[in-house]
Amino acid sequence: MLTQRGSRLRRVLAFALIVIVAIVFFIRLIDVQLVSAAALNEDAANKRAVPVVIPSLRGDIVDRNGEILATTDVRYDVQLSPKNTKLNKGSFWRADPEGGIGNVEVTAEEAFVEIAAITGQTPEELQKIVDDALAVNEKSDFAYVIRSVDLTVLNRLKALGIPWLTFESHHTRTYPNGAVAGNIIGFSGFEDVPQSGVEVSQDKCLTGVDGSENYERSADGVPLPGSVVVTQKAVDGGTVELTIDRDLQWQAQQAINAQTQRVAAEWGLLVILNVKTGELVAVAEDGSVDPNDVDASDPAKREARSFVYPYEPGSTFKSITAAALIDQGLATPLTQNATPDYLEPEPGVRFGDSFSHPVKQWTLAGILTQSSNVGTAMLGTQMSAETRYDYLHKFGIGIATNAGLPVEDSGMLAAPEDWDRQTSYNTTFGQGLSSTIVQTAGVFQALANGGERVPPSVVRACIGADGSEKILKHGDPVQAVTPETAAQVMQMLETVVDQGWYKEYVSIPGYRIAGKTGTAEQVDPETGTYRSDYVHTFAGIFPAEDPQYVAVASIAFPANGEGSIAAITAFRDAAEATIRTFHIPPSTGEFVPLPTEY
Numbered sequence: 001m002l003t004q005r006g007s008r009l010r011r012v013l014a015f016a017l018i019v020i021v022a023i024v025f026f027i028r029l030i031d032v033q034l035v036s037a038a039a040l041n042e043d044a045a046n047k048r049a050v051p052v053v054i055p056s057l058r059g060d061i062v063d064r065n066g067e068i069l070a071t072t073d074v075r076y077d078v079q080l081s082p083k084n085t086k087l088n089k090g091s092f093w094r095a096d097p098e099g100g101i102g103n104v105e106v107t108a109e110e111a112f113v114e115i116a117a118i119t120g121q122t123p124e125e126l127q128k129i130v131d132d133a134l135a136v137n138e139k140s141d142f143a144y145v146i147r148s149v150d151l152t153v154l155n156r157l158k159a160l161g162i163p164w165l166t167f168e169s170h171h172t173r174t175y176p177n178g179a180v181a182g183n184i185i186g187f188s189g190f191e192d193v194p195q196s197g198v199e200v201s202q203d204k205c206l207t208g209v210d211g212s213e214n215y216e217r218s219a220d221g222v223p224l225p226g227s228v229v230v231t232q233k234a235v236d237g238g239t240v241e242l243t244i245d246r247d248l249q250w251q252a253q254q255a256i257n258a259q260t261q262r263v264a265a266e267w268g269l270l271v272i273l274n275v276k277t278g279e280l281v282a283v284a285e286d287g288s289v290d291p292n293d294v295d296a297s298d299p300a301k302r303e304a305r306s307f308v309y310p311y312e313p314g315s316t317f318k319s320i321t322a323a324a325l326i327d328q329g330l331a332t333p334l335t336q337n338a339t340p341d342y343l344e345p346e347p348g349v350r351f352g353d354s355f356s357h358p359v360k361q362w363t364l365a366g367i368l369t370q371s372s373n374v375g376t377a378m379l380g381t382q383m384s385a386e387t388r389y390d391y392l393h394k395f396g397i398g399i400a401t402n403a404g405l406p407v408e409d410s411g412m413l414a415a416p417e418d419w420d421r422q423t424s425y426n427t428t429f430g431q432g433l434s435s436t437i438v439q440t441a442g443v444f445q446a447l448a449n450g451g452e453r454v455p456p457s458v459v460r461a462c463i464g465a466d467g468s469e470k471i472l473k474h475g476d477p478v479q480a481v482t483p484e485t486a487a488q489v490m491q492m493l494e495t496v497v498d499q500g501w502y503k504e505y506v507s508i509p510g511y512r513i514a515g516k517t518g519t520a521e522q523v524d525p526e527t528g529t530y531r532s533d534y535v536h537t538f539a540g541i542f543p544a545e546d547p548q549y550v551a552v553a554s555i556a557f558p559a560n561g562e563g564s565i566a567a568i569t570a571f572r573d574a575a576e577a578t579i580r581t582f583h584i585p586p587s588t589g590e591f592v593p594l595p596t597e598y
Contacts, residue, residue: 054230055171056208059237061185061198063246064281064460068176070185070199070291072192075172076154078119078145082133084164092163111162118156119146148172173199179290181249183304184242184283184405184458187291196303198240198459201406205462205470208237239463242404243279248272248581252284255573256553259566260286264559269306270570272578273441273550275541278454278474280403280438281549281581282574307401310411310434311556314520315371316539317392317430319489320443321380322368323451324391327485330382333365333492336598339375349421351377351429354519365492366596369499371517373429380428385416388427394480396442396453397435402474404459411435430520437537441552444539446478447493448514448547451486453478490514494544495593505568506540508576510586514547515540515571517564522556536563538571542579543587549578 061070084090090108097104108130112123126145133143145165149157154167173188186197194200211234252270260268265286272282283306289297325331340359342352353372360370367375380388392398398413412434419427426432435443438456446453455475462470481489493514497506506513518537521530539552553570555563578584 052213054211054213054232054234056210056234057171057236058173058192058208059206059239059465061202061206061240061242063181063242063244063249064279065245066241067246069181069242069244069246070173070175072171073150073174074169075148075150077147077168077170078149078154078157079166079168080130080143080145081164081166082130082140082143083138084141085130086134090164092161094161106162108164111160111165114160115145115157115162115165118153118160119149121146173291175291177246177250178292179288180246180253181242181244181283182289182291183285183302183306184244185291187289187294187302197405198242201404202240202459202462205238205240205464208465209235211235236465238465241460241463243274243281243458243460244283245281245581248577249282249284251577251581252282252574253288255570255577256284257286258573259553259555259570263555263562263566265555265563265566266557267301267305267309268553268555268566268570269309269437270551270553270574271306271437271441272574273438273445273456273552275445275448275547275550276454278442278445278456279460280441280456280458281578283438283458284574303407304405306437307403307405307408308436310409310436310439311522311535311554312431312434312520313440313537314430314518314535315373316440316516316518316537316552317397317433317435317443318368318371318376318428319447319493319516319539320391320395320397321376321388321428322364322492323447323481323485323489324383324388325364325379326488327391327481328383328387331364331379333363333488333495333594334598335364335379337362337364337367337375337379339367339372339378341374343374343377345377345381345425346421349425351422351425361598363595363598365495365594368492368516369496369596377425377428381425385419385424385427389413389416391480392427392433394453394478395446396439396455396478397433401436401438401442401456403438403456404472404474408438409436411439430518437552437554440537440539441550444515444541444550444552446480447486447489448541448550449486450483451479451481453480490541490544490547491594493541494591495596497540497544498591498593499596502538502564502568505565506538506572508542508572508579511542511575511579511584512544512587512591513540513542513575514544517568519564531557533557534563536567538564538567540571540575542575543584544591545587545589548582548584549575551575551578 058072085108091105093103094106112126116123129143133140173192186199189195194203211232213230256268256270268286270284285305287301289302338359339362341357344350400410401408423432454477457474459472497513497515519534524531535556537554541547551571551574553567555566
C-alpha cells in the first residue's frame with residue numbers, strides 16, 4: 001500500500017516538475033517572441049553589424065574667379081599578398097588573350113613584368129618588395145606595391161585580373177597650379193594635416209564631418225548583400241575663396257622671380273592691392289613653395305613672407321611724414337626749406353642725404369622728389385613724437401594685419417617715450433621702425449583712397465557645403481588723413497615719378513603713375529648693427545588720376561648695384577599685368593608737376 005502511494009506521489013511530482021518546466025519555457029518563449037524581441041534582434045544585428053566611417057572631403061581653396069588652387073582627390077594604394085605570390089609560383093589562370101577557348105596560366109614573375117610596365121617600377125623591385133616582407137614574416141599577407149596612384153593606373157592594374165593584387169582608396173590633397181600662390185595657400189603634411197597658410201587659418205571651414213554606415217556580415221565575415229545602412233551622411237568641407245587672381249598671381253611671381261635672380265638678391269617680394277577694397281589680388285614671393293613637393297623648396301621660403309618679414313621701409317615712409325605735415329596744417333606741397341645734405345641737429349645726432357649737394361632751395365614736393373632725409377627730418381620734427389606716432393599708427397604701422405593667414409606680423413614701432421634722440425629723427429624718413437610689405441602697401445592704399453585705410457585681405461569668404469556664404473571680417477576702415485590731404489600727397493607722389501631719375505623704368509605708356517622709392521639699411525639680427533647692403537623698394541599707384549591699384553615690390557640685398565631698378569621693373573611688370581587683367585582704361589588729362597624748387 002505504501003509502495004503504491006509512494007509511486008503515485010513520484011508520478012505527481014514528476015508531472016508537476018514537467019508542468020513547471022513547460023511553464024518556464026513558455027514564459028521565456030513569450031518573452032523572446034513578444035516582450036524582448038526587438039531588443040534581442042537589435043543585439044543580434046549589432047553583433048553582426050560592422051561600422052564603417054564614410055570620410056568627408058576636405059573643401060577646395062579657390063581664387064576670386066572660382067579657379068581651384070587646392071582640392072582633395074581620391075587616390076589608390078596598390079597592395080599584394082607576399083605569401084600568395086609564392087603559392088604555386090603565384091600562378092593564376094586568365095582567359096586566352098589570343099581569343100582561344102581555353103585559359104592560360106600566368107606566373108608571379110610574368111605578373112611582375114605586367115605590373116611594372118604600368119607603375120614605372122621594375123620587376124626586380126617588385127620581387128624585392130615580396131622578399132623583404134617574407135623575410136620579416138614568412139606568412140606575410142600584406143605589402144605595398146605603390147601608393148597614391150590615380151584612377152587611370154588603378155583601372156589598368158585591375159584589368160590584369162591578378163588575384164593577389166588588392167587596392168585601397170584614400171583622399172589626398174593636391175594643388176593643381178603647383179607653386180602659384182603656394183606661399184598663401186600653404187600645404188598639408190602627414191595624413192593631410194594642414195601645416196601652414198590658408199590650409200591652417202581656414203581649417204574650420206575646410207574640414208567636413210565624417211559620416212557612418214553599417215553592414216551585416218555572415219559567420220565567415222563576408223558582407224551580406226543589401227545589408228548596408230547609412231546611419232549618418234558625410235558632410236564635405238566648405239570652399240574658401242581667396243581675393244587672389246590666379247593668372248595675375250602667376251605673372252607677379254614670374255616678375256619678382258626674374259628680377260630677384262637678375263640681381264642675385266637674397267629675396268624679393270611683390271604685392272598688388274585693390275585701392276577701394278583692400279583686397280590683395282597678388283602676393284608674390286621669389287622661390288614660392290610648391291605644396292605638391294614641399295621638400296623641394298627652400299625651408300626659409302615656405303611661409304607667407306609678405307606677412308611675416310618686417311623690414312625697415314626707408315624712404316617710402318617719407319610719404320607718411322609729408323601727409324602728417326599737411327594734415328596738421330604745418331606745410332603744403334609748396335612749403336620752402338633750405339636743405340643741406342648733412343645735419344647734426346643736436347649733439348650725437350647726425351644724418352645725411354644719399355648724395356652730396358649744396359644747400360638746395362626745395363619745396364616739400366622737391367624734398368619728396370629728391371628723397372632728402374635731411375629735408376624730411378627738418379620739417380617732420382616740427383611735429384611731436386607722439387603726433388608722428390599717432391599718424392604711423394593710423395596708417396597701420398605697428399598693428400598686425402588680419403588678412404586671413406595664421407600668422408601676420410605687426411612690424412616694429414616702439415612707443416614714442418622709448419625713442420632715443422636719433423630714432424626720433426630717423427622715424428621721419430622710415431628708419432628705426434619696420435613693416436611688412438603688406439603694411440607698406442596699406443599706407444599707399446590709404447593715400448590713394450582719399451586718406452581712408454581699408455584693412456588688407458587675402459581670404460574673402462567661406463562657402464559652406466550647403467551654399468551658405470560667410471564673409472570674413474578683416475577690421476574697420478580708418479581715416480588716416482583727410483581727403484584733401486591725401487589729394488595733395490597724391491600730386492606730390494605723381495611729381496616724384498614724373499621728375500625722378502627712374503621715370504624711364506617705371507613709365508607705362510598711356511597711364512599716369514604715382515609712387516615713391518625706398519632704399520633702407522637693415523639691422524643684422526646676429527650682430528645688432530646695420531648691414532652694408534640694402535632693401536630696395538618701389539611703391540606705386542595707378543592710374544594716378546583715378547587710383548585703382550597699388551603695387552609694391554622689394555628686392556633685398558642684391559649682389560650688384562641695380563636693386564632699385566630691379567624693384568621698379570618688377571613693379572612695372574606687375575602694373576602692366578594688372579592693367580591687362582582688369583581692363584583698366586588709359587589715363588585722361590595731362591599732369592602738371594608741382595614746383596620742386598624755389
